[in-house]
Structures are given as C-alpha cells and as structure tokens.
Amino acid sequence: MLVDDFFDTLPRDIDHDATMNMVLQRVLAYTDTFYVFNCFKAGWGGEPRELKTVEEPPLSELSRYKFLVWDADATQNQFDTGLRRVVEDGILDVYLKGGGRLWLFGREIVRGSSDNPEQFSYPSEPSPESFAAKYLKISGEVNRPVITPLNQGDGFKWAIPNRKHSDALPTLNLDLAKGGMSPTYGLSKIEAVTTAMQDPDLEQRPDTLYFYSANYPTSIYNRKACAFRFHDVYAGSKVIYMGFPIHMFYDTQLESLGVYAVDWMYEDMGASPARVTRR
Numbered sequence: 001m002l003v004d005d006f007f008d009t010l011p012r013d014i015d016h017d018a019t020m021n022m023v024l025q026r027v028l029a030y031t032d033t034f035y036v037f038n039c040f041k042a043g044w045g046g047e048p049r050e051l052k053t054v055e056e057p058p059l060s061e062l063s064r065y066k067f068l069v070w071d072a073d074a075t076q077n078q079f080d081t082g083l084r085r086v087v088e089d090g091i092l093d094v095y096l097k098g099g100g101r102l103w104l105f106g107r108e109i110v111r112g113s114s115d116n117p118e119q120f121s122y123p124s125e126p127s128p129e130s131f132a133a134k135y136l137k138i139s140g141e142v143n144r145p146v147i148t149p150l151n152q153g154d155g156f157k158w159a160i161p162n163r164k165h166s167d168a169l170p171t172l173n174l175d176l177a178k179g180g181m182s183p184t185y186g187l188s189k190i191e192a193v194t195t196a197m198q199d200p201d202l203e204q205r206p207d208t209l210y211f212y213s214a215n216y217p218t219s220i221y222n223r224k225a226c227a228f229r230f231h232d233v234y235a236g237s238k239v240i241y242m243g244f245p246i247h248m249f250y251d252t253q254l255e256s257l258g259v260y261a262v263d264w265m266y267e268d269m270g271a272s273p274a275r276v277t278r279r
Helices: 013-029 082-088 092-097 251-266
Strands: 001-005 036-038 040-042 052-053 065-072 102-109 156-161 207-214 225-231 236-244
Touching: 001 013, 001 082, 013 065, 013 207, 013 251, 036 040, 065 251, 082 092, 082 251, 092 102, 102 251, 236 251
Parallel strands: 001 036, 001 065, 065 102, 102 236
Antiparallel strands: 040 052, 156 207, 207 225, 225 236
C-alpha cells in the first residue's frame, strides 16, 4: 500500500502521483495492483490542491498489507501528518512488530516521528525508545540543514549510492524540471547522520544505502549517510528509510530505485493479490 502523506505544494499533486505510480510499477510483478491511501484529501475544484485535515490509516487498514510505501513531508502542515499520528498511537509499532515491511522517505522523518515534533530540535541523537532508533536503526546524531540564498553550501544536490553494499542502487540526481528546489543549491531540510553509528546489536546492523552530496565539497554533510535499510530477523520486519523526498529525481533513476526496494521487500514473500481501491 502507498500512503500518500505528502501535502502537495510543489511538485503539483498530479505530477507527484504520476511519479509515485511510475516508481511502484515493480510492485505489479508481485501483485495485481497497489492500494493508495491519501492522508490529505483533495479540495473542492482542486483549490487548494489538498485540504490540511489529516486522516491516518488505522491498524485494521495497515494490517491488510505486507508492504507499505510511506511518502511523508513532516515540514508541512505544522508537523501534523499521518506518520506522526500512527507513531503516536503505536499503530506503526504494532505493524512492524508483526513482521510488516516499510519503505519510508521524505523530509524531516526523524522529527516527524518523534514524541514531540514542535519541541524537537536538530541536531539530535534519537533516544533508544524513539521510533527512529527502534525501527529506522539510527543511533548517531541526525541533522538537517536549512538552506537559504545566504547559506548555500550544505544544500542537498544528489544521493551517492553505497557501492560496497550493492551495484543495483542508482545514483539519484535532482531533476530540476520537477520544481520545488533551487537550481543553485538543491534541496533544503534533508536529513543525514552526522556522527558514527553506535548500534549496540552486533548481530543486526543497518545497511547504509546512500550518502549525502552537498552543494559545496567543504560541507560537513558531504558523504554522511542519509538512507538505510534494516531487516529484523526476529520479527521478520524490513524497513528502508530515506531522509529525502524521492520524487525529486530523474524518472529513469527512480525506476531502478523502485526495482531495488520492491525486490528486497518481496524477496522472501510469495505473491499476494490485492483488490483495486483508491481513497
């Protein structure tokens, strides 16, 4: 199931949805379709593009699906998102403890899934009981730069794949034609782990998938990890976390990324057809 938890400004809702449909085409190799749950409903006549009233999927809805793709932007709507609500209510905790699979990406995910996003401040090392520590397996200090025209060096320009992990990961370059970013310094508010990870579980460690590439080579964010995957062999759950919105990259790169992520999520699962429904 795709959870569209992205309050659309730029790119437009129609463009954002088209990109996500393309990314998830690989799902059709395993099931007959995918379900879409919209946390922000469409407004009258398309203006505003979406209403700010949030509707989060309940556990009864999530538990019907083995694999969730969650597209969130916690910087929007005063941090009121579907992600915040399902974490606060323990819904996502129950889903993952039951062996669910989650691909989560967007802006300020660590802040948006914290106990109190309004009081959260970067840089921060997630507490052991936080969602970011338990399920995203982030044990280092997370930061995200706020970029302005006067502070351009730390801007996010592209994601560098960790070739030591896999040659199947594509380089992710920003497609400036999609809008919503600066052609000079790239994207603002992209998360990266800026200190060494200190995961105490030596038997299970997260795999680093991508590194941050900043606008200036002297930036402290350069080559810091910004995407991970983790397979909990005890619960059976799998999580991919990406501290950036994936729909900003070139479509051909996103197709390859979708193949990588979906194949890993499904590699030990059989096909499970789902009915066609959109909300």
